[in-house]
Amino acid sequence: MPNLPDAVLWSVPAFVLLTVIEIVSYRLRPDEDAAGYETKDAATSITMGLGSLGFDLLWKIPIVAIYTALYELTPLRVPVLWWTIPLMLLAQDFFYYWSHRGHHVIRILWACHVVHHSSRKFNLSTALRQPWTTLTVWPFYLPLIACGVHPAALAFCSSVNLVYQFWIHTERIDKLPRPVEFVLNTPSHHRVHHASQGGYLDRNFGGILILWDRLFGSFVPETAPPVFGLTKNITTYNPLRVATHEYAAIAKDVRGAASWGERAGRVFRGPGWRPEPRETATGAATAVTEGTA
Structure with missing residues (x-):
């Protein structure tokens, strides 16, 4: 198959240039309604x-091995041609949607x-704040490999998707024309x-x-000004703690759980899930599992 480039590595100079331009724009034209930049935060990102x-280089070793084994087992092959690349990009974006959604609604993935x-x-520096534990992403793309997409072609499509998302991390661009807003992120x-x-x-x-x-019911337009961050924000700029704080929280919750059902819920249900106390007929409080969005 053709030797496809790593779009992320080729785009690094553009990432740096655009980030510098955005920083300068805030210096020259401050916006009191925008979150802007903070030195420690940007350095952490x-x-x-x-x-x-x-870390991605480390995780790629087992992931590439699994993808390659599956690719060798499937009889299907998708050639890398000028007209198949857009179709593979479309398919990768579809599975990215489900991977992204899954990483919001399953706590161990959310970690x-x-x-x-x-x-x-x-x-734009926020776009660079990437996790160090992306070993949880690869299962979502197994159907593409099973359909005959070469692992290198999938890697190329994933890198294009990541590069596209860089420019959308900004408050300096208002809403775009309606046809663009309807179709694109x-x-x-x-x-x-x-x-x-x-x-x-x-x-x-x-x-x-x-x-x-829009198709799967998770779209909401921007109306009220967004408040960025988490529902319970962290107060550290230490990269190791930023990378692992939710895993530590899961471990703490699992240790304090009262039952195996609660332990499973703390790991595999939503990030906001908590067991809800319920009064029994004798007045003793028990826990029932009820998810939160």
Whole structure:
């Protein structure tokens, strides 16, 4: 198959240039309504991004082995041609939507993805705040490999998707013309995704296309100004703690759980799930499991 480039590595100079331009724009034209930049926060985001490059190389070893084994087992083959690449990009974006959605509604997966949402700022440096534990992502793309998409082609499509999402992490771009906003993921749509207030939570999961959210009922337009960050924000800039704080919280909750059902719920149900006390006929309090969105 053709040697496909790593779009992320080729785009690093553009990432740096655009981030510098955005920082300068805030200096020259401050916006009191925007979150803007904060030095420690931006440094943490950049450190998380650099760290993710190293950890991703480590995780790729077993992932590539699994993908390659499955690719060799399937009789199907998708050739890498000028007209199949857009179709593979479309398919990858579809499975990205479900991976992204899954990483918001299953707590052990959220422990990976929460890193990207942990900043209370929303700027181009926030796009670089990537997790170090992306070993949880690969199962969502197994259907593509089973259908004959070469692992290298999938890696290329994933890198294009990630590069696209860089520019939508900004408050400097207002809403775009309606046809663009209807089809594509835009800064306006992604600001909603990074917001922490109730009506905006767990919305707008699309990577390149926002059509998936419209189709599967997870779309919300930007109306009220977003409040960025988590529903319970962290107060550290330590990269190791940023990368692992939710795993530590899960471990603490599992240790304090009263039953195996509660332990499973603390790991596999939603990030906000808690067992709810219920009075029994004798007046003793028991716990029932009830999920929260």
